[in-house]
Amino acid sequence: MTYKAIITNVKPDSIGAEIGLAPGDQLLEVNGEAVQDIIDLSFALAEEDVELLVERSSGEQELITLEKEYDEDLGLEFESAVFDxxxxxxxxxxxxxxxxxxxxxxxxLYIKDxxxxxxxxxxxxxxxxxLGHQDLSRIARLHLSPLYVSVHTxxxxxxxxxxxxxxxxxxMEQLSKLVDKGIDVHTQVVLCPGxxxxxxxxxxxxxxxxMYPSVLSLAIVPVGLTRYRDNCHPLTTFTSEKADQVIKLVHAWQEKCRKENQESFVYLADEFYLAAGQEIPSYELYDSFPQLENGVGIVRSFLAEWEEQPVVEMGYDEQHYIDVVCGVSAEKILTPLLSKLSLPNLKVRVVAVENKFFGHNVTVTGLLTGGDIIENLQQLPGSRSGIIIPGVALRKGEHVFLDNTTPEIIAAKLxxxxxxxxxxxxxxELLCAWR
Incomplete structure (x- = not known):
């Protein structure tokens, strides 16, 4: 199999820069062996004496021998974390x-990894x-732990x-094999009514x-349904009543788990509490927030960080009108929170944007598009000095929304x-010191 370890960036003053590596160069072998991903690469580069076979962007191949400190990084970034x-x-x-x-x-956006x-x-x-036998053997041999597994049932x-x-x-057979080989897993369930x-x-x-404690945690998230479901299996969202039933079931398990192991183990995505109109659980019930990236505990973590951040500005000499953009679900959290922020000459308006792009069933802030934000803001009357957009709605690592709209486009339109x-x-910080 051909592996393509294409270099995209070489950090200044790194070993890679010293030996003349540049973006566009391709790493073919390390110590005479091809590497299939950055996992292999990290193990191969742990040695002090390293031999690199590099193909320059010109097509010319070069063998580079170097000495370095044990585990010292070369300062390279690659086109992808996997080279096959x-x-x-x-x-x-x-x-x-x-x-x-x-x-x-x-x-x-159409890639299903x-x-x-x-x-x-x-x-x-x-x-x-x-997952095949070879994969399982490699996971065990390199101890690739923890893994994150979508169980669902x-x-x-x-x-x-x-x-x-x-x-x-x-x-269950696969999870047992992983656990038997010393691999820990975080798990999730996408919950579908019925x-x-x-x-x-x-x-x-x-x-x-x-399987606890090898199964470290279980997150339960509600199924997300967009308006583009013409050829999809019929599904429904969680009503307030159904969300309440899920909360009761999970809370009973959390009490059992905490009594036996001092951890909740199973955690619900914030959407369930918002849909049911229930209070978000206390900070302690999320333990170390093991699945924050999965939308579990974001609201509680947000509230805690808000309280920790001091008010560092005494107000403004001139009137400021700031629109804070969010999804429909987040309005229930932000409106009462921001209403308590009292600064002279500061007027804050929470703008809950309905998701027309994906459909009204999608209420999370992270799936807002720039087009919907612009359309919503253009229809609002009144003064406006500035707009605060949610970073969670921007593409990871880039300053652009899912529909390729940028914050600069929003600024130009408004x-x-x-x-x-x-x-x-x-x-x-933005609200307290907009200047």
């Missing part, structure tokens, strides 16, 4: 969000349906129906908790400065 090819998902999940994307968007290496490196959730027959394949039914909730959810929690708040600290 990212493994794609072959499942046909009834709840797949990628299948609900509109046509005509950038190619990266299901690669255990990205799970270990970045916390991406994988289904294990494409421990009922093999039901999982086959939900994921669309026979391999999906082996989930499928894997109720008694099935009870069974899943029980089965996974039975004629006022636009600034980005990535979390509570940023938001309070």
């Amino acid at each position: 090819k990212v493994r794609q998902c072959a499942n046909k999940c009834i709840f797949c969000f990628v299948d609900q994307m509109p046509i005509g968007m950038r190619d990266s 299901d690669d255990y290496r990205l799970s270990f490196l970045y916390g991406n959730f994988v289904t294990l349906t494409n 421990t009922n093999g027959e039901l999982r086959e129906r939900m994921l669309g394949g026979k391999q999906a039914g082996k989930i 499928f894997n909730d109720g008694k099935e959810l009870e069974r899943t929690i029980s089965d996974l908790y039975g 004629g006022v400065p636009v600034r980005t708040a990535y979390f509570a600290k940023d938001l309070k």
Whole structure:
């Protein structure tokens, strides 16, 4: 198999810069062996004496021998974390969000990765349906732990129906093999009303908790439904009543787990509490926030950071009118919070933007588009000095929304400065010191 370790950046004053490596160069071998990903590379570069076979962007190959400190980094960044090819998902999940994307968007939004290496490196959730014997052996040999696994249900027959394949039914067998080899896992369930909730959810929690502490945590998130579901399996969202039922079931398990092991183990995404109109659990019940990136505990973490951040400005000499943009769900949190922020000459308006792009069922802030934000703000009357947009809605590592709109475009359309708040600290600092 051909591996393409294409260098995209060389840090200044690094070993890579000293030996003349440059963006566009390709790393072919380390110590005579091809490396398939940055996991292999990190092990290969742990030695003090290293031999690199490099192909320059011109096509010329060069053998470079160097001495370095043990575990010293070369200062290289690559086009991808995997040098062969990212493994794609072959499942046909009834709840797949990628299948609900509109046509005509950038190619990266249609990629369904299901690669255990990205799970270990970045916390991406994988289904294990494409995991072979060699993969399992490599995971154990390199101790790639923890992994993040999308379980959805421990009922093999039901999982086959939900994921669309026979391999999906082996989930408990696969998890047992990983655990037996000393691999820890974080797990998640995408909960679909009428499928894997109720008694099935009870069974899943029980089965996974039975593998604690090797199964480190279980996150339960609600199915996300966009308006682009013409060829998808019929599903419904969680009503307030159904969300309340899920909360009661999970809270009973949390009490049991905390009594036995001083940890909640199973955690609900914030959307359940917001849908049911219930208070977000206390900070302590989230333990170390093991699945914050999965939308579990973001509200509680936000509130805690907001309280920790002091008010550093006494107010303004001139009137300031600031619009704070968020999704429909977040309005329930931000409106009472910001109403208590009293600074002279500062007027804050929370603007909850309905998601017309994906549909009204999508209420989270992270899936807002720049186009919807512009349209919503243009329709609002009154004065406006500036706009604060949510950083969570921007593409990771880039300053652009899902529809390729940029904050600069919003600023040009609305004629006022636009600034980005990535979390509570940023938001309070911007409001207290807009200048």
